[in-house]
Amino acid sequence: MSDQFDRDIKRAGTNSTKFDGRLGTFGNANVMPLWVADMDFAVPAEVTHALIERATHPIYGYTLFPESLYQSLIDWVWLRYHWKIEREWIIFSPGVVPSLTATIMSLTQAGEQVIIQPPVYFPFFSAVTKTERQLILNPLHLEQGRYTIDFDQLEQIGTNARILLFCSPHNPVGRVWNKSELAQLIEIANKHNWVIISDEIHADLVYPENQHHPLASLTENPENIITAIAPSKTFNIPGLHLSALIVPNKAHRAAITHFFDIIHVSAANPFSIVAFETAYRKGATWLDELMLYLKNTRDHVNAYLTEHLPDIHLIKPEGTYLLWLDCRALHMNDKQLKHFFVHEAEVGLSPGALFGNNGSGFMRMNIGTPRHNIMAALENIRKAYNRVKIRSGRIL
Numbered sequence: 108m109s110d111q112f113d114r115d116i117k118r119a120g121t122n123s124t125k126f127d128g129r130l131g132t133f134g135n136a137n138v139m140p141l142w143v144a145d146m147d148f149a150v151p152a153e154v155t156h157a158l159i160e161r162a163t164h165p166i167y168g169y170t171l172f173p174e175s176l177y178q179s180l181i182d183w184v185w186l187r188y189h190w191k192i193e194r195e196w197i198i199f200s201p202g203v204v205p206s207l208t209a210t211i212m213s214l215t216q217a218g219e220q221v222i223i224q225p226p227v228y229f230p231f232f233s234a235v236t237k238t239e240r241q242l243i244l245n246p247l248h249l250e251q252g253r254y255t256i257d258f259d260q261l262e263q264i265g266t267n268a269r270i271l272l273f274c275s276p277h278n279p280v281g282r283v284w285n286k287s288e289l290a291q292l293i294e295i296a297n298k299h300n301w302v303i304i305s306d307e308i309h310a311d312l313v314y315p316e317n318q319h320h321p322l323a324s325l326t327e328n329p330e331n332i333i334t335a336i337a338p339s340k341t342f343n344i345p346g347l348h349l350s351a352l353i354v355p356n357k358a359h360r361a362a363i364t365h366f367f368d369i370i371h372v373s374a375a376n377p378f379s380i381v382a383f384e385t386a387y388r389k390g391a392t393w394l395d396e397l398m399l400y401l402k403n404t405r406d407h408v409n410a411y412l413t414e415h416l417p418d419i420h421l422i423k424p425e426g427t428y429l430l431w432l433d434c435r436a437l438h439m440n441d442k443q444l445k446h447f448f449v450h451e452a453e454v455g456l457s458p459g460a461l462f463g464n465n466g467s468g469f470m471r472m473n474i475g476t477p478r479h480n481i482m483a484a485l486e487n488i489r490k491a492y493n494r495v496k497i498r499s500g501r502i503l
């Protein structure tokens with residue numbers, strides 16, 4: 108049966124980072140692009156229709172955030188997560204990464220400590236180092252194919268920290284943290300008086316057998332938890348640049364709003380607000396179908412690797428459309444791995460080493476594309492690996 112997500116849509120030539128940035132990033136314009144985290148799927152039809160309707164009004168002037176936009180977010184987190192947020196807690200922003208940086212700059216001074224948990228989305232590093240704060244690492248622990256938080260190490264290193272920058276669900280390892288892990292994190296944070304910035308941009312992209320819990324929804328007193336959330340990854344509208352911070356603490360809100368005022372950034376534009384609200388109000392069915400499709404792709408990849416490419420092992424994700432591939436059994440260093448995927452297999456993945464030292468030997472694959480592309484990429488990888496092995500005499 109044909110599926111809406113099987114449809115091929117040509118993106119090359121649309122100034123797409125993922126497609127038109129291939130030569131610049133990989134030095135090979137022919138790689139199959141499975142890197143930057145957006146998807147090759149058409150957004151919910153309702154979103155496109157609403158944008159077209161807005162475009163027919165021929166003036167695209169300075170724009171306000173309507174009350175209905177706030178309400179669409181309040182309703183979404185209530186319906187999906189049973190989390191009740193207040194209208195005053197919401198600060199709109201032009202993206203989650205700018206929100207992380209703005210929050211760090213608003214709530215800490217240069218030299219103060221911020222904890223991150225690598226391997227992790229690489230702007231987490233730069234959000235700390237570029238703002239001249241001190242990076243403190245609490246590396247995730249990999250055991251029997253599953254990543255967990257090293258709470259003992261976290262307790263030890265965190266005494267002087269101000270902020271924990273938390274990724275939930277986690278990019279790239281695909282963990283959807285469970286309630287007991289989240290409760291333990293809150294307990295430690297309270298003990299040390301940290302602010303937690305919880306980046307929950309992947310919250311909605313959770314496979315049917317798992318459940319995301321907004322961190323701040325698990326405590327009676329969420330004053331020290333700031334949540335970053337957006338429909339951008341969920342509904343494939345990240346190029347429109349609108350996200351939200353949920354900030355229950357009044358003083359934090361004042362500091363962050365002041366920061367955005369200083370740099371004179373308003374995230375409102377005539378199109379971003381329409382897509383944001385329509386996606387949250389009308390996209391739920393599309394999202395449920397998407398997650399079934401992605402689950403199927405994830406399981407196909409797992410089966411393929413097990414049968415045909417056992418030297419690459421999938422760290423099975425509980426959420427996100429990003430697969431974390433353990434390539435250590437290929438016995439290549441990071442430079443060789445990169446060369447192998449880009450020039451032998453012609454598949455453009457994100458090198459694991461980008462996500463921290465403990466990402467070395469891993470690659471991240473974005474499966475947000477029709478499944479036949481993913482299966483073709485796996486075939487390319489298998490054939491290229493066989494060629495390499497024959498050349499190096501490993502299977503002769």
Ligand SMILES: Cc1ncc(COP(=O)(O)O)c(C=O)c1O
Pocket residue numbers: 144201202203204205228274278306308309337339345350
């Ligand atoms: C964890 C995480 N946070 C933030 C972003 C990017 O957010 P934005 O485009 O809103 O800055 C991504 C994109 O991949 C991500 O994975």
